[in-house]
Amino acid sequence: MPANAFNGHTDYGIGIGLRVPHYSHILERKPDVAWFEIISENFMVGGGRPLEVLDQILEQYRVVQHGVSMYFGSADKPDRTHLKKLKALVKRTKTPWLSDHLCWGSTDGRYTHDLLPMPYTFAAAKKTAEKIRMVRDFLEVPICVENVSSYAEFHASEMTEWEFLTEVTERADCGILLDVNNIYVSSKNHSFDPYDYINGVPAHRVGQMHIAGHTKFEKYILDTHDHPVLDPVWKLYTHATKRCGVTATLLEWDDRIPSFDEVHNEALKANAFIAEAKEAAK
Amino acid sequence: MKAAARADSPRALLAFQRTLQRAITQPLGPGDRTRRTTAALAKEFIRPNDRLTALERIEIYNRMYWFRLIDCFYDDNPGLRAALGERKFERLMRAYLAKNPSRSFTLRNLCDRLERFIRAEPRWTAPRTALAADIAAFEWAQTCAFDEAAKPALTAADFAGTPPSRLKLALQPHITLLALRYPVDDYVIAVKKRDALRAEASNATGQAKTAKAVKKVSVPRAARTHLAVHRADNRLFYKRLDPAPFRILGALRDGAPLTRAVAAGGRSVKPEQVQAWFALWTELGWLCRRAT
Numbered sequence: 381m382p383a384n385a386f387n388g389h390t391d392y393g394i395g396i397g398l399r400v401p402h403y404s405h406i407l408e409r410k411p412d413v414a415w416f417e418i419i420s421e422n423f424m425v426g427g428g429r430p431l432e433v434l435d436q437i438l439e440q441y442r443v444v445q446h447g448v449s450m451y452f453g454s455a456d457k458p459d460r461t462h463l464k465k466l467k468a469l470v471k472r473t474k475t476p477w478l479s480d481h482l483c484w485g486s487t488d489g490r491y492t493h494d495l496l497p498m499p500y501t502f503a504a505a506k507k508t509a510e511k512i513r514m515v516r517d518f519l520e521v522p523i524c525v526e527n528v529s530s531y532a533e534f535h536a537s538e539m540t541e542w543e544f545l546t547e548v549t550e551r552a553d554c555g556i557l558l559d560v561n562n563i564y565v566s567s568k569n570h571s572f573d574p575y576d577y578i579n580g581v582p583a584h585r586v587g588q589m590h591i592a593g594h595t596k597f598e599k600y601i602l603d604t605h606d607h608p609v610l611d612p613v614w615k616l617y618t619h620a621t622k623r624c625g626v627t628a629t630l631l632e633w634d635d636r637i638p639s640f641d642e643v644h645n646e647a648l649k650a651n652a653f654i655a656e657a658k659e660a661a662k
Numbered sequence: 663m664k665a666a667a668r669a670d671s672p673r674a675l676l677a678f679q680r681t682l683q684r685a686i687t688q689p690l691g692p693g694d695r696t697r698r699t700t701a702a703l704a705k706e707f708i709r710p711n712d713r714l715t716a717l718e719r720i721e722i723y724n725r726m727y728w729f730r731l732i733d734c735f736y737d738d739n740p741g742l743r744a745a746l747g748e749r750k751f752e753r754l755m756r757a758y759l760a761k762n763p764s765r766s767f768t769l770r771n772l773c774d775r776l777e778r779f780i781r782a783e784p785r786w787t788a789p790r791t792a793l794a795a796d797i798a799a800f801e802w803a804q805t806c807a808f809d810e811a812a813k814p815a816l817t818a819a820d821f822a823g824t825p826p827s828r829l830k831l832a833l834q835p836h837i838t839l840l841a842l843r844y845p846v847d848d849y850v851i852a853v854k855k856r857d858a859l860r861a862e863a864s865n866a867t868g869q870a871k872t873a874k875a876v877k878k879v880s881v882p883r884a885a886r887t888h889l890a891v892h893r894a895d896n897r898l899f900y901k902r903l904d905p906a907p908f909r910i911l912g913a914l915r916d917g918a919p920l921t922r923a924v925a926a927g928g929r930s931v932k933p934e935q936v937q938a939w940f941a942l943w944t945e946l947g948w949l950c951r952r953a954t
């Protein structure tokens with residue numbers, strides 16, 4: 381949705397991820413970018429260059445925090461020290477909303493550093509929603525949870541992934557960061573219709589979207605974030621925009637990162653698809 | 663289906679995740695028996711599809727888990743890799759990671775226990791255990807120097823305005839003091855330079871052979887080295903120290919009051935030396951107030 385409670389009533393437009401190889405370009409050339417998404421964990425440090433760069437970026441740009449280690453779906457309790465560090469960063473960036481994934485990735489304090497898919501059970505949805513509420517109450521910032529791409533499905537699942545996403549976000553009363561590329565990747569890996577997914581999520585909860593590139597292997601597709609966005613993903617993005625409205629959108633490019641301009645231009649292609657979605661909605 | 667595989671209660675969910683995490687983090691290329699156990703477990707938890715068996719699906723995650731850790735371990739330890747050679751380095755890595763899975767939300771901390779592990783299990787690095795432990799300590803110190811906190815530095819005015827007995831001093835968190843048996847600072851710098859040249863040569867010619875022709879860096883001979891690894895203007899520095907000032911800094915780091923820290927320098931230390939050292943450390947911004 382354009383501006384809603386889940387993105388702090390903002391209307392940020394099209395942004396890109398803040399990545400180390402682009403630091404000097406951004407600081408020297410000050411390109412016109414609507415907003416940057418940062419990986420929270422990269423800045424949850426004591427000091428040094430990461431925080432100095434961040435402060436310089438914050439002087440000139442709008443920044444939104446995206447996390448990779450909250451593990452809303454892990455059965456463990458959230459780590460207090462981790463939450464405190466994250467809250468300090470939230471105060472520093474004044475992020476209007478914060479996102480992390482609907483997944484698990486640690487048990488008993490041991491981390492896989494992966495975004496592992498959930499078993500789509502009612503018990504897991506309830507537990508995950510409780511954790512999201514707890515984190516939001518502590519951090520005092522709206523939260524959007526992101527759907528991950530996955531390579532496995534579980535016998536335990538009692539519903540589809542989009543029903544699970546709906547169940548969790550309704551229970552937690554939180555937002556959705558709809559990753560259109562992840563939907564596409566998983567739809568190929570698990571043979572479902574990605575349009576059913578998009579039609580099945582509560583559109584009014586979508587506070588942000590992700591687009592990205594992926595890599596096809598013989599028997600599965602991997603979410604690699606090292607390519608331009610592929611055509612079927614743009615098509616899906618257009619459909620998602622039709623359904624949810626024009627939403628803050630971010631291009632993820634994390635590996636084999638090309639020049640700043642190349643990444644930014646790829647992101648700005650979204651404008652054409654937004655126009656197409658608007659036209660179709662008339 | 664067992665309760666764990668159903669994940670239909672908070673307890674079952676925890677059991678579900680514990681079991682799967684064990685499978686995902688299992689060493690790569692296990693023996694037949696482990697593979698059979700994992701296959702049975704995969705079948706119980708995971709649905710196959712028309713292209714992949716349940717085991718193959720879990721193996722995707724298993725491979726990604728190890729590649730992520732291995733990448734990080736290589737990135738963090740170029741000096742150690744050069745000193746041990748490829749085969750030994752890899753064996754050490756596998757042994758270390760099997761016993762020390764990540765316990766932090768960030769991979770930055772993956773190698774924080776490496777030096778201790780090398781000393782505790784010398785068989786992986788023998789006969790170069792002492793050298794390997796020194797390098798591991800030095801490479802970890804660089805991570806700390808890069809992004810640990812820098813607190814407000816004490817200035818000459820702070821010293822002038824407070825009686826010495828009331829000064830509660832500490833070292834900046836980004837500084838690591840290392841008492842080494844080998845001068846690994848020069849060695850690791852030389853290795854990094856060589857690696858950069860190799861990458862450049864191989865990029866320029868597209869030939870790995872040319873890259874290999876870049877000069878070898880020989881491992882250092884033993885020589886006691888006292889080092890402070892630190893950061894200034896967001897760049898890393900390695901400062902060699904004499905033993906006496908090194909001991910004083912060590913005492914300050916450990917929370918000793920000023921007089922006791924100075925005494926740690928030894929009897930031969932002269933007051934004017936102490937004054938000069940403190941003046942230098944103040945100029946470098948190394949001293950800060952101890953949290954009370």
Ligand SMILES: [Fe+2]
Nearest residue numbers: 526559590632
């Ligand atoms: Fe994403």
